[in-house]
Amino acid sequence: MARALYGRMADGTAVHAYTLGTGGRLAATVLDMGGTITAITVPDRAGRARNVVLGLKDLAAYQASGWWNCLIGRYANRLSNGVTIAGRHYPLAQDAGGVTLHGGRGQSWGARLWTVTQASDTALTLRLVSPDGDQGFPGTVTAQATYTAQEDALRLDYAATSDAPTVINLTNHIYFNLSGEGSVLPQILQLNADGVTETDAQQIPTGEIMPVAGTAFDFRAPRAIGTMVDSAEPQMAIARGYDHNFVLSKSASWAARLEDPQSGIRLELSTTEPGIQVYSTNNVKPGQFNAQGVEIQKRDGIALETQHFPNAPNQPDFPSTQLLPGQTFRSTTLFRFGLAPA
Numbered sequence: 001m002a003r004a005l006y007g008r009m010a011d012g013t014a015v016h017a018y019t020l021g022t023g024g025r026l027a028a029t030v031l032d033m034g035g036t037i038t039a040i041t042v043p044d045r046a047g048r049a050r051n052v053v054l055g056l057k058d059l060a061a062y063q064a065s066g067w068w069n070c071l072i073g074r075y076a077n078r079l080s081n082g083v084t085i086a087g088r089h090y091p092l093a094q095d096a097g098g099v100t101l102h103g104g105r106g107q108s109w110g111a112r113l114w115t116v117t118q119a120s121d122t123a124l125t126l127r128l129v130s131p132d133g134d135q136g137f138p139g140t141v142t143a144q145a146t147y148t149a150q151e152d153a154l155r156l157d158y159a160a161t162s163d164a165p166t167v168i169n170l171t172n173h174i175y176f177n178l179s180g181e182g183s184v185l186p187q188i189l190q191l192n193a194d195g196v197t198e199t200d201a202q203q204i205p206t207g208e209i210m211p212v213a214g215t216a217f218d219f220r221a222p223r224a225i226g227t228m229v230d231s232a233e234p235q236m237a238i239a240r241g242y243d244h245n246f247v248l249s250k251s252a253s254w255a256a257r258l259e260d261p262q263s264g265i266r267l268e269l270s271t272t273e274p275g276i277q278v279y280s281t282n283n284v285k286p287g288q289f290n291a292q293g294v295e296i297q298k299r300d301g302i303a304l305e306t307q308h309f310p311n312a313p314n315q316p317d318f319p320s321t322q323l324l325p326g327q328t329f330r331s332t333t334l335f336r337f338g339l340a341p342a
Contacts (some may be wrong), residue, residue, distance in 0.1 A: 006059055075100070188260075
């Protein structure tokens with residue numbers, strides 16, 4: 001395990017980068033600020049190492065974003081008009097439309113320093129204690145994320161406990177680009193999902209599961225991301241591309257596959273979570289630069305966020321995100337890399 005000073009936060013706090021690997025095909029670099037993944041390096045078909053993570057130029061950019069390539073909590077994705085837990089309503093931090101995104105802007109877990117509780121050549125465990133009332137949620141939550149580098153894969157194990165009834169939904173908002181640069185539109189995506197959670201104009205699920213068959217959301221067979229990303233279908237128009245929760249089927253051991261025709265790199269993702277948010281980088285702010293100093297453009301990355309469903313606490317038919325005292329929330333996501341079949 002290599003540990004190096006990555007930079008200092010605005011208050012002077014030191015942030016370190018930990019590089020994990022077995023000496024095999026894969027190496028991953030993770031920050032103790034927010035569990036931010038700055039690099040996953042794997043060989044392409046020519047044997048050249050490529051970083052398949054769309055990173056930002058420096059620590060200040062990650063801290064300002066708060067949601068880029070980092071851990072998201074307490075509740076990943078969107079909640080509408082707060083939540084009611086154990087008979088009490090918590091309004092949370094809402095925007096003008098009544099939406100709380102990723103726990104609330106300006107309160108991101110991804111911009112906080114986590115405590116390193118384990119560090120080795122192949123594994124890094126980070127811990128965060130989120131006090132009662134943090135982001136407006138009840139209960140003191142202790143969250144843990146373990147990153148484990150394998151020969152050809154990066155594994156993320158999440159765990160959380162609470163001393164009072166609350167809700168929890170954890171993910172890592174990692175952006176992939178299997179070419180290492182440029183647009184992801186030619187890259188080939190396949191999802192093990194027959195449905196998607198339909199949303200309203202605020203991108204809040206209506207409670208309906210919409211079949212993907214015959215729509216821009218049908219990735220049951222592999223196809224390029226760019227094929228339908230600019231579709232005029234109403235659901236696509238709301239988000240200006242893909243920014244939707246796909247309902248994963250349990251009929252296969254994998255959830256998503258992504259391939260790049262140019263580099264030959266293939267990602268196979270598996271998860272214990274019931275959903276995956278696919279986001280085609282629709283809303284990029286001007287003046288945001290990648291690790292090479294090039295301004296990031298719309299569609300330069302694809303986020304694959306394993307999760308429970310958006311707004312699940314307000315949709316009783318969705319899988320529950322309730323966390324009670326004495327319970328432990330656990331979740332695992334595995335990113336396995338290889339080469340696409342010739």
